[in-house]
Amino acid sequence: MSAPAGIGEPEPPPDDHTLLGLREMELNFGPQHPSTHGVLRIILKVDGERIVSARPEIGYLHRGTEKLFETETYPMVIPHTDRLDYVAAATNNHAYCLTVEKMLGLEVPKKAQYIRVLLDEMQRISSHLLWLATAGIDLGAMTPFFYTFREREVILDLFEEYCGARLTLHCMRIGGLLEDLTPGWIQKVRDFTVPFEARIDEYEDLLTENRIWKLRTIGVGVLNAARCVEMGVTGPPLRAAGLAWDVRRAIPYEVYPELDFEIPVGKNADTYDRYLVRMAELRQSRRIVLQCCDWLEKNPEGPIRGKTPRVIKPPVGEAYAAVEAPKGELGFYLVSNGTNKPYRLHVRPPSFINLQALPEMAKGHLVSDLVAVIGTIDIVLGEVDR
Amino acid sequence: MEISPSLLNNVLIPIVKALVIVNVMAVMSGVLTIIERRSLAFLQVRKGPNRVGWEGSLQWVADTVKLLFKEDVVPEKAEHLIHYLAPVLVVVPALTVFAVIPWGPEMTFRVPGIGKITTGAYATDLNVGLLFILAVTSIGIYGIILAGWASNSKYALLGGLRSAAQLISYEVPMGFAVVSVILMSRSLSLVEIIEAQRRMHLWFVFPGLLAFFLYFLSGVAETNRVPFDLPEAESELVAGFHTEYSGIKWSFFFLGEYANMVTVSAIATTLFFGGWLRPFPNVAALSFLDLIPGIVWFLAKIFVFMLVYIWFRGTFPRYRFDQLMDLGWKTLIPLALVNLVVIAIAALGGTRGLQILAWILCGGFALAVVVVTRTRSRKAARAARPVTPVEVRA
Numbered sequence: 001m002s003a004p005a006g007i008g009e010p011e012p013p014p015d016d017h018t019l020l021g022l023r024e025m026e027l028n029f030g031p032q033h034p035s036t037h038g039v040l041r042i043i044l045k046v047d048g049e050r051i052v053s054a055r056p057e058i059g060y061l062h063r064g065t066e067k068l069f070e071t072e073t074y075p076m077v078i079p080h081t082d083r084l085d086y087v088a089a090a091t092n093n094h095a096y097c098l099t100v101e102k103m104l105g106l107e108v109p110k111k112a113q114y115i116r117v118l119l120d121e122m123q124r125i126s127s128h129l130l131w132l133a134t135a136g137i138d139l140g141a142m143t144p145f146f147y148t149f150r151e152r153e154v155i156l157d158l159f160e161e162y163c164g165a166r167l168t169l170h171c172m173r174i175g176g177l178l179e180d181l182t183p184g185w186i187q188k189v190r191d192f193t194v195p196f197e198a199r200i201d202e203y204e205d206l207l208t209e210n211r212i213w214k215l216r217t218i219g220v221g222v223l224n225a226a227r228c229v230e231m232g233v234t235g236p237p238l239r240a241a242g243l244a245w246d247v248r249r250a251i252p253y254e255v256y257p258e259l260d261f262e263i264p265v266g267k268n269a270d271t272y273d274r275y276l277v278r279m280a281e282l283r284q285s286r287r288i289v290l291q292c293c294d295w296l297e298k299n300p301e302g303p304i305r306g307k308t309p310r311v312i313k314p315p316v317g318e319a320y321a322a323v324e325a326p327k328g329e330l331g332f333y334l335v336s337n338g339t340n341k342p343y344r345l346h347v348r349p350p351s352f353i354n355l356q357a358l359p360e361m362a363k364g365h366l367v368s369d370l371v372a373v374i375g376t377i378d379i380v381l382g383e384v385d386r
Numbered sequence: 387m388e389i390s391p392s393l394l395n396n397v398l399i400p401i402v403k404a405l406v407i408v409n410v411m412a413v414m415s416g417v418l419t420i421i422e423r424r425s426l427a428f429l430q431v432r433k434g435p436n437r438v439g440w441e442g443s444l445q446w447v448a449d450t451v452k453l454l455f456k457e458d459v460v461p462e463k464a465e466h467l468i469h470y471l472a473p474v475l476v477v478v479p480a481l482t483v484f485a486v487i488p489w490g491p492e493m494t495f496r497v498p499g500i501g502k503i504t505t506g507a508y509a510t511d512l513n514v515g516l517l518f519i520l521a522v523t524s525i526g527i528y529g530i531i532l533a534g535w536a537s538n539s540k541y542a543l544l545g546g547l548r549s550a551a552q553l554i555s556y557e558v559p560m561g562f563a564v565v566s567v568i569l570m571s572r573s574l575s576l577v578e579i580i581e582a583q584r585r586m587h588l589w590f591v592f593p594g595l596l597a598f599f600l601y602f603l604s605g606v607a608e609t610n611r612v613p614f615d616l617p618e619a620e621s622e623l624v625a626g627f628h629t630e631y632s633g634i635k636w637s638f639f640f641l642g643e644y645a646n647m648v649t650v651s652a653i654a655t656t657l658f659f660g661g662w663l664r665p666f667p668n669v670a671a672l673s674f675l676d677l678i679p680g681i682v683w684f685l686a687k688i689f690v691f692m693l694v695y696i697w698f699r700g701t702f703p704r705y706r707f708d709q710l711m712d713l714g715w716k717t718l719i720p721l722a723l724v725n726l727v728v729i730a731i732a733a734l735g736g737t738r739g740l741q742i743l744a745w746i747l748c749g750g751f752a753l754a755v756v757v758v759t760r761t762r763s764r765k766a767a768r769a770a771r772p773v774t775p776v777e778v779r780a
Contacts, residue, residue: 025540027540027541028540033624034621034624035621035622049544049548049707136703137621138621139621139703139704140612140613140615140621140702140703140704141702141703141704142426142430142612142699142700143429143430143700143701145430146430146431146432147430147431150431206701207703210702210703212613212702212703212704212705213703215705215706215709216703216704216705216706216709366706366707366708367544367622367623368616368622368704368706368707369706370622371621371622
């Protein structure tokens with residue numbers, strides 16, 4: 001045991017790696033800051049503007065959700081999942097329902113599966129649009145924000161028409177769905193989705209070949225595939241590093257094997273590639289949405305909920321199921337003791353796990369790059385803190 | 387009562403002109419905010435302020451009144467005197483510069499009780515007007531640096547430091563661009579520069595195409611506007627140097643910024659676009675254009691530049707600190723030096739030499755635009771995107 005540093009002991013010598021022997025400045029970045037995307041706090045050590053170390057401090061939005069899960073019956077958990085990644089509620093609902101269905105061995109009707117996938121992909125589009133808006137504005141590109149919000153608004157309206165909520169959807173139930181599609185909804189989705197391709201081109205015209213955008217993103221926040229795997233980073237950051245890992249293909253669920261889509265990958269693992277990957281994913285999600293629309297138009301009839309028991313009591317045991325959320329692999333790990341409430345329900349939140357990479361990605365860059373890095377990870381603090 | 391001519395010319399007229407210019411400029415900065423907000427809204431598929439007054443035209447009045455009545459919060463550990471002084475240091479030079487800006491040609495009008503007065507539509511015509519402008523605008527940066535330092539906030543400090551570095555880097559190419567105009571006009575007086583453009587039948591933007599681009603870019607950088615708005619970079623430094631300012635003190639920075647934008651636009655107009663001259667001032671066939679007074683031409687040209695500022699803001703992301711310095715030192719300054727040499731050689735040939743240079747430059751520029759738009763279309767850029775989707779089936 002070493003004695004604690006006390007009064008009267010000499011000051012430690014200043015670090016000599018900075019000019020004039022001056023020490024780094026400590027800079028509190030957040031929790032109230034325009035570009036920390038919520039209540040993330042990062043304690044920065046900066047040498048001039050160069051980041052010597054960045055330490056994320058989380059917990060400002062901790063609500064004890066996982067403990068709360070244990071006090072709720074299985075169906076009652078679903079609305080709580082809405083509030084994890086509150087800009088992508090559909091995928092949260094989906095991951096949780098999948099886990100419970102896996103435990104129960106429930107079969108979900110085909111039509112419900114297609115609607116779920118449709119909702120997921122619309123959610124992915126809306127989440128990526130929000131990401132593009134905020135990541136752009138972090139780097140000073142103001143206009144994409146308004147363009148993407150114009151389209152996101154349409155998606156939220158569509159959600160509202162389907163399930164009554166715009167963000168906290170609560171749209172899926174264990175074994176399927178609660179509500180069938182409203183008449184004409186598919187056509188409205190199609191009306192939005194078909195011209196959406198041109199909208200993506202519009203965003204890309206503003207940014208993709210923009211010199212300043214490229215200067216700000218290329219080579220910034222590099223995280224190679226090996227480090228991604230070591231840290232468990234998933235989603236666009238992993239794919240931008242060149243690894244085509246996508247839960248929709250790797251551990252297929254629902255009707256994804258029947259659908260035709262590609263997994264975009266980057267190769268330089270930097271902020272620019274992550275941007276390109278997400279833009280390509282927008283196009284792929286659009287394709288999936290259109291395929292779902294086709295199928296649902298051809299098969300308008302059919303049940304939307306499987307043979308769900310009145311009281312859901314999964315057998316004693318454990319199960320893990322995951323979906324490809326917009327931000328990465330979102331998994332729920334469920335331990336059941338045979339009662340009508342989960343014994344333990346653990347969330348594998350992609351935001352939280354991807355955020356681990358922040359210190360590594362930010363180190364050695366400038367303060368301006370830190371906002372680019374925070375933006376490119378695409379975190380939602382509701383999911384990080386739970 | 388008889389007013390002696392010397393009193394009239396040396397005291398009364400300058401005072402009236404100074405009052406008019408300062409007040410008009412302060413109001414114009416306000417009006418510019420509403421123009422900027424509405425234009426930006428137009429670019430961004432939204433409406434912008436449209437409630438106060440006709441189509442929101444009085445929004446800036448409401449904003450100003452609000453700012454006047456807002457509590458002025460000063461951080462406890464701030465350097466109070468300097469914290470107080472900094473906004474003043476920003477606004478005063480920004481408004482002082484307007485003294486030498488030539489808004490219009492000499493005008494004659496009749497004042498009851500005094501008689502005919504002939505005077506230029508400018509406060510004064512300094513024979514070293516350009517030097518005066520460069521000197522005075524540089525003072526404004528002290529306000530920003532001191533604001534950053536006196537706030538005793540780390541974000542403000544970083545903003546102030548960025549500002550200092552930025553100003554030094556961009557003052558140099560700006561100076562070189564201005565010098566090339568002096569070579570062409572052989573005068574430092576702004577009025578004389580406009581007259582030289584009339585004499586030579588040539589707006590200096592044509593022989594000084596590069597100088598103009600350099601000047602305007604540096605001007606955007608010096609006014610801390612997008613894409614060079616690093617000192618206040620909202621997403622990085624919260625608000626940069628004015629993080630710890632509120633109320634009317636904060637709005638002084640705002641006023642200073644807009645006044646500086648007007649200055650940069652006005653000088654660009656004067657140096658490169660013939661100031662108050664109408665297009666083709668020597669073509670008699672277009673003389674009906676003279677019905678529009680010089681001041682209107684001048685303001686119209688300024689307005690175009692302001693729109694370019696706003697357009698920039700709607701289009702570009704922000705440069706990073708080091709990239710900004712790279713651009714300044716490694717690109718703009720060498721270009722400015724080359725430009726200076728070329729113009730110096732052309733100026734040896736007098737008006738003829740400059741006209742030849744103008745033809746060469748503008749022809750080359752037009753050709754370059756055609757070639758670039760032909761070869762690098764958006765479609766081609768889209769096709770050449772680096773990430774290719776890879777099919778992976780599990």
